[in-house]
Each structure stands twice: as C-alpha cells, then as structure tokens.
C-alpha cells in the first residue's frame with residue numbers, strides 16, 4: 099500500500115488586531131481586540147473550523163520600547179491579555195485546536211511555569227504548548243527588579259536549565275499514581291511521587307509539583323530563535339521551531355541545520371517540526387488582495403514606519419529621516435546582529451529603496467515577502483516551501499483579525515485539502531497526536 103501523503107501542519111499566529119502594523123484601522127479587524135475575550139474565542143473557533151493544529155499567542159512581559167508618540171499609532175504589544183489566561187477561555191469553547199502561549203524563562207520561576215502550562219494542558223485535555231522565549235526586549239528587566247537584562251549567553255544557559263526543571267516538575271507523579279480508591283481510602287500511591295531536588299547554576303527547586311502529570315506528558319515545547327545558541331536550544335528541547343525567513347533557500351538551510359543539530363543531540367529529525375511564519379493577505383482574486391494590501395500600506399503613518407525600521411536597527415533615531423529618500427549611508431547597519439541583518443539582506447536583494455519602501459517591507463509580521471494573492475497563489479507558495487525541504491508546516495500570520503483568518507479558512511484551506519496536503523479531519527485528541535509527535539515518557543518511567 100502506498101504511504102499516506104505527507105501533510106503540512108498549520109498554526110495561526112495571533113496578535114490581537116492582526117500582523118500588519120495598520121491592521122487595527124481595517125474595517126474587518128476588531129479595534130479593542132487586546133481586551134476583548136469574545137474576539138479571542140471567535141478566532142479560536144474559526145481556526146478550529148479550518149482544522150488548524152494550533153493557535154499561537156506572541157507575548158512580551160513589557161510594552162514595546164521606543165518613541166511613545168509613534169507607538170500611540172501602533173497597538174502591537176501595547177495592550178495585551180496575559181496569554182495563558184485568555185487561552186483558558188479559548189480552550190473552553192473548542193475541542194481540537196491546540197494553544198501555544200509565549201512565556202519567558204528570564205522572568206518567571208519554573209514552579210509557576212510548570213503549574214500554569216500543566217493547568218492549561220489539563221483544562222484543554224492535552225492541547226497546551228509553551229513557546230519558550232528568553233525575551234529580547236531589554237526593558238522587561240525593569241519590570242522584574244533588575245536594572246539590566248541578562249546577556250544573550252546567560253539567557254540561553256538559563257533557558258536550558260529552566261526547561262529541564264519544568265519537565266522534571268511535570269514528572270512529579272507517575273502517570274498511574276492516582277488510584278482514588280474509595281474502598282481502601284487511598285487517593286494516590288505514595289511510591290509514585292518524586293521530589294526533583296534540583297540545584298543548578300541558575301535555579302534551585304525541590305518539588306514535588308502539586309499537580310497530576312499533564313495529559314500530553316509534557317505540553318508541546320516550541321522555540322523561536324535563530325542565533326547559534328537559539329538553534330542549539332531548539333535542537334535539544336523543542337518539539338516545534340518557529341522561524342521567520344523570507345526566502346526558501348535560507349529556510350532550507352535552517353531546516354537542515356536544526357534537524358542535523360537535533361540528531362547530534364540523539365534525537366530523531368522527525369521529532370522536531372520546523373514551521374516558518376507566513377504573512378498572508380488572501381482574497382478571492384489577486385487584484386482584490388493587492389488592493390487590500392495597498393490600502394493597509396497607505397494607512398501606515400510615517401512616524402510608525404520610521405519606528406518600525408528603527409526597531410529593526412537596535413532603536414537608532416530615525417525621526418528626522420526623509421521617508422521619500424533612501425536611508426543615509428551612515429545609518430545602514432553592518433549586519434552583525436540578527437535584527438540589523440534583515441535590513442542588510444533586504445538592501446542586498448532589492449538594491450536601492452526609499453525609507454518608505456523599506457518600512458513597507460516590514461509592515462506585516464516583519465516579513466518582506468508576504469503572500470498577497472488569490473487562494474491558488476497562496477496554496478502554491480505553501481506547497482512549494484513544504485515540498486521543497488523548507489518546512490513541516492507554517493505559522494500563518496493574517497494581516498488583520500478576525501477577517502484575515504476567516505478568509506484563509508474559507509479560501510485557502512479547501513484548496514490545500516483538495517491537493518491532499520492538509521487534513522480534512524483531526525487525527526487525534528491531543529495536540530501531540532494531531533502533530534504526529536510521541537507522548538514523552540516520564541524520566542522515572544523505566545526505574
């Protein structure tokens with residue numbers, strides 16, 4: 099019998115009003131999305147109707163840094179729900195779609211983290227995931243009693259230890275520890291509870307955790323970070339990696355590199371899924387999609403545009419730069435940091451651009467190559483990357499919400515299904531089952 103055709107995984111990447119910086123001005127976005135629970139529940143139900151694997155909530159434990167007058171025109175990261183709280187509400191109105199919340203290893207305690215994600219996994223019957231971030235936004239430190247952010251190396255070293263501790267806490271009880279036998283009066287088997295007794299370079303946690311082992315064993319572990327330490331961390335701990343690349347060749351390199359790193363750490367390459375972000379503007383016709391995109395671009399105030407570019411270049415001051423002229427030569431970055439390198443790459447690939455043209459390239463999910471087109475064109479691009487060795491699936495980044503996700507579900511999902519490269523029914527109950535990932539055994543299982 100022929101093998102079942104390989105199918106892509108899909109996550110919906112959610113910023114409250116959408117990914118385009120001017121999304122909140124669109125007539126089909128919800129303006130007060132950042133405090134509107136009904137909005138999130140509606141979006142979750144839309145994603146489930148489209149048989150999405152996951153909803154992914156980006157987050158930061160701080161507002162965006164920068165010029166407040168410009169930020170007042172750009173709501174991203176300025177007014178957000180705490181992700182696990184709102185995901186609990188979304189879990190209550192859905193049955194299949196999974197939920198990934200972003201949470202920082204730099205500004206949390208592992209015991210809290212284990213309880214929060216363990217709870218979400220129980221509440222959702224095995225549909226929770228944790229996007230492990232180390233937090234790039236340096237101003238977060240000042241919300242947590244520190245004058246300075248951790249160094250890059252320290253952040254990643256702490257993250258590695260942190261995730262191991264959290265997994266250790268989830269393993270507190272064996273899977274069969276709870277008997278709840280009313281005859282004998284024994285609630286749980288006291289030989290099946292384990293104390294972690296962890297003392298490491300950064301963390302000290304005794305345990306045990308006051309919670310049954312999560313339905314998935316461990317909630318799904320997601321990582322996003324493409325520096326060397328970021329890739330190594332992903333290769334060791336992640337079930338899924340989010341990347342943001344504009345070109346298939348770069349994506350293929352990272353895909354291969356992360357899978358090879360995983361093998362070096364003794365893991366199977368099939369156990370780590372690589373998911374590039376895809377900014378999508380889909381309409382019934384190409385003309386309509388282009389019109390929508392052009393309208394959104396026209397709604398970017400130049401102050402927001404300058405702020406957007408400034409954030410790409412370690413917040414250098416661009417407030418006096420003329421947006422109708424190219425960026426002055428002395429302000430062009432050298433490409434040493436991940437962020438600056440995107441500007442260098444853009445100019446290398448596209449030659450001379452005005453400042454306005456530059457910021458328009460970063461206006462949706464920091465993506466210089468959004469897919470703007472009809473359902474066939476969107477499906478073509480996804481299929482090309484999926485079958486071209488660049489992706490196991492995608493995180494779809496709709497320009498505006500809820501309208502953009504509704505359009506994707508109505509227009510693109512049926513086309514992917516028709517091509518046999520996306521599911522028509524969920525395969526299992528938990529997120530791991532739907533993603534074809536194994537349920538991790540407890541560290542105490544063999545003893």
Ligand SMILES: Cc1cc2nc3c(=O)[nH]c(=O)nc-3n(C[C@H](O)[C@H](O)[C@H](O)COP(=O)(O)O)c2cc1C
Nearest residue numbers: 156157200231233234322323324325328340341342
């Ligand atoms: C698709 C995607 C989504 C991300 N979402 C978040 C997020 O919600 N919060 C956050 O602090 N960082 C987020 N990041 C940033 C990464 O976690 C990481 O800090 C960044 O890529 C820099 O890491 P690096 O130095 O290892 O490259 C995201 C990155 C990508 C590619």
